[in-house]
Amino acid sequence: MRLNKQAVNNILQMSFVQGLNYILPLIMIPYLLRTIGVENYGRVAVATAIVQFLLIISDFGFNFTATQKIAVKGKIDNKLISTIYIYKIIILLVILLVTILGLFYIKNRDEILFVFGFFVFFIGQSLIPAWLFRGINKMVYVSLLTFISKLTTLILLFAYINQTTDYYLMGLIYGVPSFITMILSYFIIRTYGFKFVQVSWEDLKEELSYGKDMFLSNIVGTFYTTLNPIILTIIAGPYATGIYSTCEKIIGVLNSMTNAVSQAVYPIVCKKINENPYLEVKKYKIPISFLFFGWFPPFILVVSLVLNFNSEWILELVNGSDVPNGQISLLNIMIFIPFAISLGHLLGIQSLLPLNERVSVRNSIFKGAILNLILGTAGTLIFGVIGMGTSVLICEFVVSLSMFFYLVRYFKTNNRNKVITPLN
Template sequence: MIKKIDFSEYKTVINNFFNLAFVQAINLILPLITIPYIMRVVGIEKFGLISFATSIVNYFGVLVAYGFNLTATKTIAQNINNKILINDLFCNVIYARIFLSIISLILFIIIQFLVKDFNNNFFIYLSLLLSVIFTNLSPDWFFQGVQNLKFLTRVNLVLKIISTSLTFLLISNKSDYYYLAVLPFLNSILLFLITQIYVQKKYNISFKRINLRSIYLELLNGRYLFLSQIKITFFSNFNVVVLGFLTNNTVVGIFSSADKIIKVFSSVQIPIVTALFPHFAYKIKQDKQKAYKELNKIAIYGSFIYMPILIVLFVLAKQVALLMFGTEINEISFLIRIMSIIPLLVFLNNLFGTQFLLNTGNEKKFLINLILAAVLNIILIFPLTIYFEGVGTAISVLVTEFFVLISLFYSANMVIKKSIEY
């Protein structure tokens, strides 16, 4: 019999969850309003181009992020009262990300001269690249670490509403598709400026002289998580990139349309898993076995909640595709049904991988599992995409996510079994 979770221990988590949940609800609602409009105005081909470009620049985004959203968050959560350490960490992370941003821009300039598609759509790629750079320079990891997400969520909410309003005002015909790259760029700059000013004033953070050794140590400390984040981006973007090179923008647009719906349902979990990470960082440090039992309870309760929602998505996939896109309905709905279980797999993978393995210092185990999954995905993606196009890509993603769940669950159990023996 499953014991009930003591929610009194989760007061801060629940508070952060509701702050995140409110904004996440807006994040779910706004695309439901804008995507149908965008698809009908700019068309599925231009939508496919933006999706392909976004997948490319997200690789630069993972380089700039470098896993600090997890390593820095964990360090702050476990040293919440050490103001000097937190100030030094803040400076090191920002300096490291600026350094990685410069590298990204240099690599981008080199690539745009070598790849024709980059050169033909330089403005689109550059705008999207700058948006991921400034987004990653915003200290959202700091807010997560101090478990104070109220301000961050409110700022994101206001910026999202402004961006959505501008979408309807600025995009009125097919040639306006470039605004789909410009608006995220403007949004990211405002987010960067507002959050940086707030953190420095609210928490008395002051920038110190650059210490190259400290930056190097931060990069060294986060190397396993950086490689792990490459995997996550690999799954999210590599498949779209391969699909784009092997087919065309229309096929990419069809797959990306279905993938957008799956990501909307996957993002439902973001508030809870984001709020849980610093909580489990602290709990695991106190009692690993007790924390693991609580994590399993969350996995069971979460699955019971998620499954009925995903069953409804599977059944109503055609109606969802018609409502959202109004084009290529049969193809999009079929892909939605293939991938409909993925949000649940992502949720469970986060619990056993990010929440447990990373918080117990098992970054190597986490990385090895993801490398094996990446190899499996590479083996599957090319033949499946060549023969079945978007359907093959969807099958590859589904099989790989199942593999990730099995391997992470096994590794987490081996870690806890070893701790019991000792």
């Protein structure tokens, strides 16, 4: 298997800086557990999960649909970019109104700053045009801006988080760096010729219609990703959420590798599939995406096996003290989640999406979300945090298996030379 020069450059750029990005959280987690404690860390995890849910509404699938359109066109599209920004600004105003109304019911000054800080974090994350940088094959900007943000966050963290009661500042510590990088990203895209142009409601409706399947995929996907800490808090309490979130951050390092490589090759795969979607190997039709990403799931599996045998040492390093009961077993289960997710990237994001099978991706994720809601809730009630970790692992494999069957069906019902050009 050979990757073209652009793919290799993208992967190296994303992987190197993303690796630095995830070293910083591994420094932050032990520090936070020592200073604000497991329970307050659980509160921060819940607030972060809520922000991630709101970002799904703000993104509306543009991270995939807009990236695909820009990659195929190979240039800046001012009308498309302006349309997306207008939608995001509308959503921001709505959430700002809801936030202001909510603040009237909070009497504690610290809690007000906590909520306000995470709203600032949401603004910054929402308006950073990562989808645009990926579309024009400039992923290095995504990584560099993220690195700047996380480095600034780390500096603020050590400067202002020194005791348990300081947890209320975490929103601003995440929010201020994110807001700064948002401003920097705007000046960067201006250098590539972007300028706001007038768009109509019809333009907005068209983009929302095109992205609705990915939006629904992301919404239902939150049931077994960002909503899991909320479910855990309700059923098992903030302490269990802190244990789970620590393991989630550890496997997040592997997931970041998957995201980095996937983001690096996605615009290239979109362009290649648009030209010729398949390779033929011994009369079997293979998506061209397998050339660019097929090597990655086996690699992640090997890394997961190595980490599984060193889970106790990893947790002792992260916690900086005695490992909470059950956390080693939880990590031994969750460490294989990145492998299942990498299969989903190969079969879904890298194969079905560029083939414009967005409904198939949506249906697969919907099945996983329903299963997770049932298994996650029941498992947590019966087995506690172990039940939640097991549920996530099962559901990720179910999603990947569903995508595999959809991909096989697509092969059987479409000719090899079918042209994939429904993009405007």
